[in-house]
Amino acid sequence: MLKASPRTLVTFLLDRTGSMEPIRDDTIGAFNGYLESLQRGGEAIDFTFLQFDSMSIDKLYVAVPVGEVPRLSRETYEPRASTPLIDAAYKTVKAVEEQLKEAPNTKVVICFQTDGQENASTEHGWDELNALIKEKAALGWQFNFMGVGIDAYEQGGRMGIAPQATLAYDHLDKMATHAAFSASAENARSFASGAAPSTAYSPAQKQGSGDRFFAGLFSRKTGSTAPKGKKKPIVDDIEL
Numbered sequence: 001m002l003k004a005s006p007r008t009l010v011t012f013l014l015d016r017t018g019s020m021e022p023i024r025d026d027t028i029g030a031f032n033g034y035l036e037s038l039q040r041g042g043e044a045i046d047f048t049f050l051q052f053d054s055m056s057i058d059k060l061y062v063a064v065p066v067g068e069v070p071r072l073s074r075e076t077y078e079p080r081a082s083t084p085l086i087d088a089a090y091k092t093v094k095a096v097e098e099q100l101k102e103a104p105n106t107k108v109v110i111c112f113q114t115d116g117q118e119n120a121s122t123e124h125g126w127d128e129l130n131a132l133i134k135e136k137a138a139l140g141w142q143f144n145f146m147g148v149g150i151d152a153y154e155q156g157g158r159m160g161i162a163p164q165a166t167l168a169y170d171h172l173d174k175m176a177t178h179a180a181f182s183a184s185a186e187n188a189r190s191f192a193s194g195a196a197p198s199t200a201y202s203p204a205q206k207q208g209s210g211d212r213f214f215a216g217l218f219s220r221k222t223g224s225t226a227p228k229g230k231k232k233p234i235v236d237d238i239e240l
Helices: 018-040 085-102 126-137 152-159 174-193 203-208 214-219
Strands: 008-015 045-052 057-065 107-114 142-148 166-169
Touching: 008 018, 008 085, 008 174, 018 045, 018 174, 045 085, 045 174, 057 085, 085 107, 085 126, 107 174, 126 142, 126 152, 142 152, 142 174, 152 166, 166 174, 174 203, 203 214
Parallel strands: 008 045, 008 107, 107 142, 142 166
Antiparallel strands: 045 057
16 A cells, blocks of 8 residues: 655555576665665665566565565575566566556656566557557556576567667676666666666766666667467456
């Protein structure tokens, strides 16, 4: 249940797929640093935390005051299965949309994190997700995309997320991983407090995160495709 506005709802969708296993501990540590940074500011932030893979999308916390959110652990983060990124991201945005009916003046930040390319969605396509994210961004919603060791700009562009709000961090560098999560938290906190107009990453934040794709992002084009026909849902609808 969202509290009375003005508040900021920060929603984090974390990749829990099998390929995250080699960087499981670094991810746990960096995510906990992210939480600590969000909590440090004292802003009116409510936090929703979701994890996804092709077996399920799970709600760990929904609109909890950020100061009350427990740390992540090996018990609460166990990588498995494949990557239905489109379906998980689409359903996360729609769930937040429904949630905001109770508090329409809430500021919104949604952060997506993944280490792999889309490979398992069955219900929605890039076009649908792209249109939905752009519709919400036009209303002032902030979106961030954190790609782990991948060309995050290609995939984030397909999702409809601006290059300035995208980060491709170096998963082989523990310090870069922590820097990426810290930058995302810092930007969310600054937006929540009104100190920044958006959650866009600075060039310095990208560099500190080991973002090797940043320099060439303006030279590439992105396409969009949709899955053929409707199949059995692989990610359940979400109600927050």
